[in-house]
Amino acid sequence: MSVKTGPQRYPGSSRANWYQDDFPGDPMEVNVVVLHTTEGPTLPGYGGGGSAPNLTAVPDFGAKRLRWFQHFDVEVSSRALQNLKGGVETNTLNVCQVELVGTCDPKTHRKWKKAGQEHIFWPEAPEWALEGVARFLSWMHEEHGVPLAGPKAWPAYPDSFGNGHKQRMSASKWSKFSGVCGHMHVPENEHGDPGAIDFTDILRRARADLDLDEPPAQPAPSRPKIPAFPGRKFFGEGAINDHVLKLGKQLVKRGFGDHYKVGPGRTWGEADRLNVRDFQKSRPELRGDADGFPGPLTWKLLFS
Template identity: 90%
Template sequence: MSVKTGPQRYPGSSRANWYQDDFPGDPMEVNVVVLHTTEGPSLPGYGGGGSAPNLTAVPDFHAKRLRWFQHFDIEVSSRALQNLKGGVETNTLNVCQVELVGTCDPKTHRKWDKAGQRHVFWPEAPEWALEGVARFLSWMHEEHGVPLTGPKSWPAFPQSFGNGRKQRMTASKWGKFEGVCGHMHVPENDHGDPGAIDFAEILRRAKADLDLEEPPADTTPGRPGRPKIPAFPGRKFFRDGAVNDHVLKLGKQLVKRGFGDHYKVGPGRNWSEADRLNVRDFQKSRPELRGDADGFPGPLTWKLLFS
């Protein structure tokens, strides 16, 4: 049985449609996220949970955001992939599955448009929808180590159905894969979702959320280059018992910014209660962070502290 190493609930997600009690899955150490589209305009019933993913993202058009519903723990196998007996493992091979409510089918998109049915056509998804997916992926990278990489080929539906563009992985490649892919890439399956979703833009936003891509320097003549913000290393470096150079770097920056009051001597490599209290003081000083001033740095705390 694999040991669960990260948070099992996506922050802010609803458990109103929780299925794990009725369909217990297998424990696993997640290193893959599979993106689906529901091909329907609202939260599916999933046959009472018998074909449910780990999470579903439902567009809230009024608030311009995604509302998340969690059906299984992050590191418990869900049931949205075809998994043939005696074949390769799909649902249980370290996969967290996400359904995106909407469609990837241009024909369905035109039909719903004509009927006045509000929906997300994922190949042309609005920025707020792409941002919602990106934030989930950045959280999965930060908390569960899922690489922010994936297949290069994301063909449009219906060409993506079956293996029409040769995008589907072989059993061998699937067994070695780590990162983010679509239903269209999984062996033993023929579905073509999520079609031509803008995967490159989603990854760009996810990496930007974690400061994994540095902003370009200001090269205006006569002006200094824009200082680079060090990449956020991940929350695991700032937990009880952690000893590393990231803690020391954080502490020095806190002192530099005037938030070192709780250090008796000075910052060190051991994460301590003094570090947490100093981080909390910094968070309480910023309106963007006051609602989550728990003293543990995340990507936004790190970015604002080093800006």
């Protein structure tokens, strides 16, 4: 069992909604912060604490700042993640969880905006809100050593739900991870929050708060050249050619090879068509033309 180290209460946070006495968690030495969005405009009740994080950040629009409510000590396991029995440890591993009041869902954002409901749409959060999150992360870095780093992929909701952009960590990667991530990155979980929050800007602000130098920029990886679309005539009944094999291999690589019993080959068949159709259905640009036969756009999206 881990021993708690460092300060356990975020300075200035309220304990008006303290749940640790009713739901005692496990002590742990934190090296990860997980960011959530509440998908509601006010401080949640969390079922009396049964599904609460360590802290919740509530926007104060009049003062243009975040008000923090602490529900558990920083290094006591909270309860806002899916944690399957006998599976990967999530809540109880090494994680301080933070809920950001507001939404990451564009549909919810439009609905609230139309209804005149004041709220934060976190992908377009105001500077004062991003600054508030950054100050918390800089405190976690300084007091608990949580690295100011995290995943590069923060896809927009709803594509972030499930594992639409392959952003979710495997069990082994999660067990080795330290830094800051979103609910969308945690294994055993399906939620897509906090969506396309400006993670790069938040880390930049957190580092500036501590007068830390920015890490050296990594050279952008070169993108593989997209092969030219050979033409529709190569993908139809009776077609036998290398383009069919190349297509099939790419479908398998992208996770759309479920209909192959053995594997892709040079002969076009129904399995190829069904796999292409599944890929087309997964892309909003192609859903209106998901007939299973590749065209220039299907080809470009599949190989990009």
